[in-house]
Amino acid sequence: MKTIVITGGSRGIGRATAVLAGARGWSVTVNYTRDAAAAADTVAAVSAAGGKALAVQGDVTVEADVIHLFDTAQAAFGPLDGVVVNAGIVAPAACLADMSLDRLTRMFDVNILGAYLTAREGARRLPLDRGGRGGSIVLVSSAASRLGSAGQYVDYAGTKGAMDTLALGLSRELAGQGVRVNAVRPGIIETDIHASGGQPDRAQTLGTTSPLGRPGRAEEVAEAILWLLGDAASYTTGALLDVAGGR
Numbered sequence: 001m002k003t004i005v006i007t008g009g010s011r012g013i014g015r016a017t018a019v020l021a022g023a024r025g026w027s028v029t030v031n032y033t034r035d036a037a038a039a040a041d042t043v044a045a046v047s048a049a050g051g052k053a054l055a056v057q058g059d060v061t062v063e064a065d066v067i068h069l070f071d072t073a074q075a076a077f078g079p080l081d082g083v084v085v086n087a088g089i090v091a092p093a094a095c096l097a098d099m100s101l102d103r104l105t106r107m108f109d110v111n112i113l114g115a116y117l118t119a120r121e122g123a124r125r126l127p128l129d130r131g132g133r134g135g136s137i138v139l140v141s142s143a144a145s146r147l148g149s150a151g152q153y154v155d156y157a158g159t160k161g162a163m164d165t166l167a168l169g170l171s172r173e174l175a176g177q178g179v180r181v182n183a184v185r186p187g188i189i190e191t192d193i194h195a196s197g198g199q200p201d202r203a204q205t206l207g208t209t210s211p212l213g214r215p216g217r218a219e220e221v222a223e224a225i226l227w228l229l230g231d232a233a234s235y236t237t238g239a240l241l242d243v244a245g246g247r
C-alpha cells in the first residue's frame, strides 16, 4: 500500500484526494495551515474509507514546516511513495495594475515557493539514488496557466505556469531515479477557494460556461491525481493533464 503526503489536504481537492487514497487503503499525511478542525475531519474520513491518516500543521512557505511535514509522515508511515503538491491560494479579482506588492508576494510565496519547497522535499526523499524507493509527484496546477485569467488574477495564473514548468523540468531530472512527475490542471471546481477569492458563487456561474456545462467536483480531480500517483500511470511523466470540462 502506498504512503503519500498531500499539502493543503484539509479541504477541497486535497481532501477529496486524501479520502480517495484512503479508500484504496493508502496511508495519507494531510497538511493544513489554519483549519485544524477541517484537517481532523479529513483524517477521520480517510480512516472511515479504509486508509490511515495523520494531520500535520505547517505553512508550505516555511522551509522548516515542509521538512517537518515530511519527517513526520515518514516517522509515522515509513518510506514515501507519493507527494501531492496541492496547497494554493487565490486573491480577489483585480487587474495587474491594481495589485499590491503584498498580494503579489503572498501569491508567489504560497503558490510558487511553497510548491517548489514541497516538490524539493519529494525530490530529496523519493529517488532511488537518495535512498528512496521511487514514486510519483503530482503538482496541482490550473487551467489558468494556459488561459491567463485576464482581469481576474494574472498573478495566480502565472504561478500555475511556474508549476507546469516545474513538472516538465523535474520529470526529466528524476526520470532515471524511479520518480514520475506530472501536473493536473483543474478547471472550475466546486471548492471553498472561490469564496476565499471573494466570489463564493463563481463555480456555479462560470462553471456552466465550460463545454461540459457544469463545474467540476473535487472528487473528479482526485481521480486524475490518484491515477497519476498509482502504478497504472507507470509510463506517464512530464504530462500536464487537463481536468477542466473542456475549457
Ligand code: NAP
Residues within 6 Å of the ligand: 007, 008, 009, 010, 011, 012, 013, 014, 031, 032, 033, 034, 035, 036, 038, 058, 059, 060, 061, 086, 087, 088, 089, 110, 114, 140, 141, 142, 143, 185, 186, 187, 188, 189, 190, 191, 192, 193, 194, 196
Ligand atoms: P481550498 O478549498 O481553498 O483548499 C486549500 C487548501 O490549501 C486548504 O487545505 C488550506 O489549508 C491549504 N493551504 C492554503 N495555504 C496554505 C499554506 N500556505 N500552506 C499549507 N497549506 C495551505 O482550495 P482547492 O480549490 O481545493 O484548491 C487546491 C489546489 O487546486 C490549489 O493549488 C488551487 O490553485 C488548485 N485549483 C483549484 C481550482 C478550483 O476551481 N477549485 C481550479 C484549478 C486549480 P487551511 O484551510 O488550513 O488554510
